[in-house]
Amino acid sequence: MKQKNYNSYTVGQIVAGNFDAAKVFSRYRIDFCCHGHIPFAEACRNRNLDPEAVARELNELQENANGNAPDFPGWLIDLLIDYVLKIHHRGIRAKGPQTEALLAKVTEVHAKNHPELLQVQTLFRDSLRDLENHLSKEENVLFPYIYGMFQAKEEGVKVAKFHCGTILHPIKVMEDEHSHEGERFERISSLTNGFTAPEDACASFRLALQQLKQFEEALHEHIHLENNIIFPKALELEKEQTA
Numbered sequence: 001m002k003q004k005n006y007n008s009y010t011v012g013q014i015v016a017g018n019f020d021a022a023k024v025f026s027r028y029r030i031d032f033c034c035h036g037h038i039p040f041a042e043a044c045r046n047r048n049l050d051p052e053a054v055a056r057e058l059n060e061l062q063e064n065a066n067g068n069a070p071d072f073p074g075w076l077i078d079l080l081i082d083y084v085l086k087i088h089h090r091g092i093r094a095k096g097p098q099t100e101a102l103l104a105k106v107t108e109v110h111a112k113n114h115p116e117l118l119q120v121q122t123l124f125r126d127s128l129r130d131l132e133n134h135l136s137k138e139e140n141v142l143f144p145y146i147y148g149m150f151q152a153k154e155e156g157v158k159v160a161k162f163h164c165g166t167i168l169h170p171i172k173v174m175e176d177e178h179s180h181e182g183e184r185f186e187r188i189s190s191l192t193n194g195f196t197a198p199e200d201a202c203a204s205f206r207l208a209l210q211q212l213k214q215f216e217e218a219l220h221e222h223i224h225l226e227n228n229i230i231f232p233k234a235l236e237l238e239k240e241q242t243a
Contacts, residue, residue, distance in 0.1 A: 004062065006055050011043045012036020012228035014058070019069040022224070024057050026217065029189070033223035034175075034182035072225060077233045078150045080225060081143050088222040089135050095218075096128045099211040106208045114198065116191045123188050124212065127181060134177050142170045146234045149241050159241050167238055171231045178223045185216045 006014060011032040015021045025032045030043050044051040072080065103124060107117040145162055152159040164170075189195060195213035197206040 004059055006040040006058060007051070009040050010037050011040055012224065014040060015224055016073050016228050018062060019072060020061055021058055022220070024054065024061060026220065028054065031182060033220045033227055034179045036224060036228045072229055076150070077230060077237065078147060080230050080233070081146060084222060084225055084230070085139070085143070088218060089139070091218055092131055092135065095211070095215060096131070099208065099215055100124060100128060102204065102208045102211065106205050110205055113200065120188055120191050123184055127184050130177070131181065134174070137170070138174065142167065142174065146237070149234070149237045152241065153237065161242065167234060171235070175227055175231070178227060181219060182223065185219065188212060189216070
């Protein structure tokens, strides 16, 4: 198979084209969601990585691909939003409180020897609070309008302009909030040594870190889908509707 040159792509575009690439980027803590607009080589250098070495891993991944990764870019925008709502919004609301409760118990027991848990607990609690506000804005303002634009296109009619002129404004707010969450979880990862359990960690401590890592991974997919696929599709749809 011909080796792909990634230097003309952003990290977000690479993951959009092959979601399995997220595994490589996540391992190296390359942010493909909040900073998906960054060119591949630059993103590698920002992590003190050799772009050619990372590219080899991506090409090996492509060669060994089994075709199980979802073709998110090929999905219609209404299906993408359905997926985000039913998988990610539901997941945050279901798994977030469970992880928060477990983290509270672990912090109560282990904070004396691991004071960083107090910061992690606060960061995660604040994240759930801010995410709930974020999800509500998507569900009540942005997504209904995008659904409306899609339906109007399907029916061959025009939709009324967004109440503040263009969806670019709420999208920018959503992207800014995504960036803030990405930075918050980067801090949580740093405090927990990449969600690595210390030697004296009990089973609950290890489980809490595992759940935090899974929450972050799901959040990364959520942000990637919106920033790199849904929002660009929505802006293009708006352009067609207002042409």
